[in-house]
Amino acid sequence: xxxxxxxxxxxxxxxxxxxxxxxxxxxxxxxxxxxxxxxxxxxxxxxxxxxxxxxxxxxxxxxxxxxxxxxxxxxxxxxxxxxxxxxxxxxxxxxxxxxxxxxxxxxxxxxxxxxxxxxxxxxxxxxxxxxxxxxxxxxxxxxxxxxxxxxxxxxxxxxxxxxxxxxxxxxxxxxxxxxxxxxxxxxxxxxxxxxxxxxxxxxxxxxxxxxxxxxxxxxxxxxxxxxxxxxxxxxxxxxxxxxxxxxxxxxxxxxxxxxxxxxxxxxxxxxxxxxxxxxxxxxxxxxxxxxxxxxxxxxxxxxxxxxxxxxxxxxxxxxxxxxxxxxxxxxxxxxxxxxxxxxxxxxxxxxxxxxxxxxxxxxxxxxxxxxxxxxxxxxxxxxxxxxxxxxxxxxxxxxxxxxxxxxxxxxxxxx
Amino acid sequence: xxxxxxxxxxxxxxxxxxxxxxxxxxxxxxxxxxxxxxxxxxxxxxxxxxxxxxxxxxxxxxxxxxxxxxxxxxxxxxxxxxxxxxxxxxxxxxxxxxxxxxxxxxxxxxxxxxxxxxxxxxxxxxxxxxxxxxxxxxxxxxxxxxxxxxxxxxxxxxxxxxxxxxxxxxxxxxxxxxxxxxxxxxxxxxxxxxxxxxxxxxxxxxxxxxxx
Numbered sequence: 001x002x003x004x005x006x007x008x009x010x011x012x013x014x015x016x017x018x019x020x021x022x023x024x025x026x027x028x029x030x031x032x033x034x035x036x037x038x039x040x041x042x043x044x045x046x047x048x049x050x051x052x053x054x055x056x057x058x059x060x061x062x063x064x065x066x067x068x069x070x071x072x073x074x075x076x077x078x079x080x081x082x083x084x085x086x087x088x089x090x091x092x093x094x095x096x097x098x099x100x101x102x103x104x105x106x107x108x109x110x111x112x113x114x115x116x117x118x119x120x121x122x123x124x125x126x127x128x129x130x131x132x133x134x135x136x137x138x139x140x141x142x143x144x145x146x147x148x149x150x151x152x153x154x155x156x157x158x159x160x161x162x163x164x165x166x167x168x169x170x171x172x173x174x175x176x177x178x179x180x181x182x183x184x185x186x187x188x189x190x191x192x193x194x195x196x197x198x199x200x201x202x203x204x205x206x207x208x209x210x211x212x213x214x215x216x217x218x219x220x221x222x223x224x225x226x227x228x229x230x231x232x233x234x235x236x237x238x239x240x241x242x243x244x245x246x247x248x249x250x251x252x253x254x255x256x257x258x259x260x261x262x263x264x265x266x267x268x269x270x271x272x273x274x275x276x277x278x279x280x281x282x283x284x285x286x287x288x289x290x291x292x293x294x295x296x297x298x299x300x301x302x303x304x305x306x307x308x309x310x311x312x313x314x315x316x317x318x319x320x321x322x323x324x325x326x327x328x329x330x331x332x333x334x335x336x337x338x339x340x341x342x343x344x345x346x347x348x349x350x351x352x353x354x355x356x357x358x359x360x361x362x363x364x365x366x367x368x369x370x371x372x373x374x375x376x377x378x379x380x381x382x383x384x385x386x387x388x389x390x391x392x393x394x395x396x397x398x399x400x401x402x403x404x405x406x407x408x409x410x411x412x413x414x415x
Numbered sequence: 416x417x418x419x420x421x422x423x424x425x426x427x428x429x430x431x432x433x434x435x436x437x438x439x440x441x442x443x444x445x446x447x448x449x450x451x452x453x454x455x456x457x458x459x460x461x462x463x464x465x466x467x468x469x470x471x472x473x474x475x476x477x478x479x480x481x482x483x484x485x486x487x488x489x490x491x492x493x494x495x496x497x498x499x500x501x502x503x504x505x506x507x508x509x510x511x512x513x514x515x516x517x518x519x520x521x522x523x524x525x526x527x528x529x530x531x532x533x534x535x536x537x538x539x540x541x542x543x544x545x546x547x548x549x550x551x552x553x554x555x556x557x558x559x560x561x562x563x564x565x566x567x568x569x570x571x572x573x574x575x576x577x578x579x580x581x582x583x584x585x586x587x588x589x590x591x592x593x594x595x596x597x598x599x600x601x602x603x604x605x606x607x608x609x610x611x612x613x614x615x616x617x618x619x620x621x622x623x624x625x626x627x
Contacts, residue, residue: 227493228425231493232425232427232428232493232514233427235428235431235493235514235515236427236428236430236431236514237431238515239431239434239435239518240431240434240435240438240518241434242431242434253515256515257515260493260515294517296515296517296571298537298538298541298569298570298571300541300544300545300569301497301541301542301545301546302545304545304548337517338571339537339570339571341537341569341570341571352570352571354570354571354572354576356573356576389576389579389580391579394575394576394579395572395573395576397570397572397576397580
């Protein structure tokens with residue numbers, strides 16, 4: 001079908017590339033996390049810059065302090081640069097950053113003397129405090145983030161105590177600040193990631209639904225065209241005497257019946273090696289048409305026509321049994337018509353083969369040989385039962401019933 | 416001699432139906448038209464064979480109701496939505512036949528309707544049975560025996576075969592079928608709505624297919 005022939009309002013089939021929704025919201029959250037990392041680290045380094053500026057005349061070990069500051073700047077930019085270029089780093093980055101923070105606290109404490117620990121000279125404190133946002137972004141688990149924050153708090157307390165000589169409790173208020181930052185960042189980041197995942201999932205579901213609707217609409221449109229332009233004509237030719245040769249007429253009827261079945265199921269050609277029960281019955285009817293037996297295949301309205309839950313082994317057994325039952329019709333019934341009917345009722349698949357031929361007396365005849373072995377044997381093998389109703393001159397009904405395994409029971413059971 | 420009219424928008428289908436009916440010398444097709452309005456007159460017509468979808472998609476329920484006031488209507492369709500078929504039965508149609516049915520069965524259906532009877536084809540029996548099963552709250556308008564008869568007829572049995580299977584006289588099955596028809600005629604609008612809803616929901620996978 002070329003594009004010019006397509007009506008303007010016809011649905012456009014989905015492109016194959018759209019098959020998997022890329023998770024756009026999740027990607028945006030990763031990006032936002034990387035920028036947050038850059039922003040918090042920049043703010044932390046601003047503290048360092050102010051400290052170096054005000055502490056320049058303090059007569060400290062200025063050179064080593066600049067070196068420490070440079071190392072912190074390098075580590076921060078490496079971390080933020082990685083996140084921006086390559087996405088969210090793994091937990092290793094969090095643990096590395098934690099180690100770097102603790103080392104900075106220790107090194108800085110060694111560079112400042114006594115009371116200067118509580119001045120700008122101890123810039124590692126504000127730096128690690130603001131920078132600890134990274135722990136919440138980089139460490140995936142709550143306990144990891146808590147452990148990281150506590151480690152920083154302990155490292156700060158130890159550095160303060162050892163360097164200033166003041167009691168340990170004096171460091172508690174400052175140290176406690178660490179406990180608030182990383183956990184809050186972790187909670188917010190986790191919440192955002194979940195929201196993004198939900199959003200992506202619902203977008204993917206909506207896209208998938210739209211695509212399936214488009215496919216179904218296109219199929220239905222083509223099925224309608226087949227129906228209106230081909231099928232009615234084919235069915236007419238299969239009846240009456242338009243086609244002089246009876247054998248050819250039967251072929252036309254059989255093909256028309258198959259096409260009708262296809263069109264009525266929305267044009268979906270069954271795929272897979274093993275045909276499902278419904279298409280297997282259709283194929284059987286077409287086969288039998290070649291032997292001169294007209295077989296009508298019927299299914300009840302939905303949901304009882306849903307045979308998709310019938311396991312392959314059961315479908316095989318039922319198809320084999322039906323083939324034999326139809327062979328019996330050809331050999332013994334003296335009619336060229338039969339009706340196949342299949343449904344799922346109360347978790348049981350039921351198939352009947354009905355003819356209105358000459359029938360037989362089940363009491364007088366020890367169960368048609370073909371019937372007992374090939375039909376009952378096959379159905380019994382899959383745990384099913386066979387019931388035969390027949391009377392002389394009044395046709396035959398062979399009913400096959402197989403209880404389906406629990407998980408295979410379909411929507412038909414809801415009633 | 417029974418006088419028949421065919422209303423179908425598909426010319427090939429019209430011609431095919433006419434040819435099948437012409438094989439019986441007792442049946443005479445006096446009109447074969449694309450729309451009910453084109454019928455020359457309804458006087459003296461015994462049966463009108465009316466396509467279910469005359470304009471492509473909408474069921475011809477109104478046309479069936481109009482025609483049923485003055486004559487007997489046998490709805491003939493290829494594919495169909497179950498709810499549309501039920502709506503036509505409620506509108507007074509005397510049966511539902513499908514275009515792929517055996518020729519002799521179609522002629523028998525026409526004679527049955529002409530005689531004032533009701534043609535319960537296997538397809539219609541299946542539709543009514545499915546609608547019964549999907550009734551809200553599990554209530555039922557038919558007796559268990561009537562539903563059983565529906566099931567056997569849906570599977571392709573004659574009334575006599577169904578009667579033997581059920582262990583009753585064939586005339587009893589005839590009575591069931593009459594009651595089923597009466598029940599369908601009484602079907603009010605609210606019931607049709609749930610017929611339509613329940614069947615349409617089961618139909619949601621695009622299985623409705625095209626109509627005609």
